[in-house]
């Protein structure tokens with residue numbers, strides 16, 4: 487007898503009940519953080535052409551969208567403000583304005599839903615006339631330490647407004663420790679830090695930069711975001727961010743970087759977030775709209791794969807849709 491036909495793996499796949507006995511990965515709305523774009527230009531939400539189904543919200547439509555998210559079990563959002571050109575400067579000073587768009591919306595959201603977990607982005611790009619996450623010197627270099635000082639002020643303005651989780655996405659060195667000290671020094675020891683720890687210099691951020699009009703005006707982000715060819719470098723960032731006091735670590739993008747998620751999972755006991763970024767969303771949406779892929783199945787498969795690789799929580803523009811499908 488063929489010895490491989492004695493132990494038949496297919497017996498464990500013969501019915502949904504048996505398949506569910508040994509399913510290893512679970513996916514639910516509690517695993518999602520919903521990224522939302524907001525602006526204050528005009529009264530209307532604006533559809534984002536390269537991200538079908540996503541809008542740049544006004545405060546009103548933002549509130550309606552958060553209401554929808556909560557109603558399907560998604561308890562966390564991350565805000566990305568679009569700042570008008572007139573407020574963008576070389577020094578990106580608007581980033582720590584306590585009356586700026588982000589702090590105002592954080593206050594409004596927390597007043598309306600104290601239980602909502604509000605995550606905020608810390609980086610200069612939406613506020614910088616150069617479109618970079620850090621300050622740019624006349625010779626084009628990105629100034630690390632000067633930037634970190636600003637990021638601390640930005641983080642404080644968000645914490646003061648009531649943010650639950652501060653998420654620095656800038657990739658400057660030493661910023662987690664500096665932000666932790668700044669928060670603790672101002673009495674915000676309960677505010678968490680979710681560090682964009684392994685953030686790659688990825689072309690998959692294109693649609694996001696369209697949504698916020700935040701693309702770099704010159705050069706690229708390769709002196710601070712990581713080389714897509716590398717994984718050892720990610721582990722070095724993990725060691726730093728953990729020692730600097732991060733509460734959670736992020737890998738970004740997610741789908742094309744599942745091996746990085748796995749390596750980071752094995753290198754830390756901290757919770758791990760993965761960001762299924764705008765370009766990943768755009769790819770799946772475009773193929774689904776063409777009728778080339780079954781949207782529900784590919785989206786749930788992509789999210790399951792990110793969880794299987796080792797992510798605890800996923801930032802995804804599909805948060806509401808996926809939760810509805812899973813219900």
Ligand code: PBG
Pocket residue numbers: 607608609611619655656690691692693694695762763764765
């Ligand atoms: C900015 C930031 C970016 C994203 C999140 N925060 C863009 C970038 O680094 O250029 C990308 C998210 C996405 O593509 O969905 N610091």
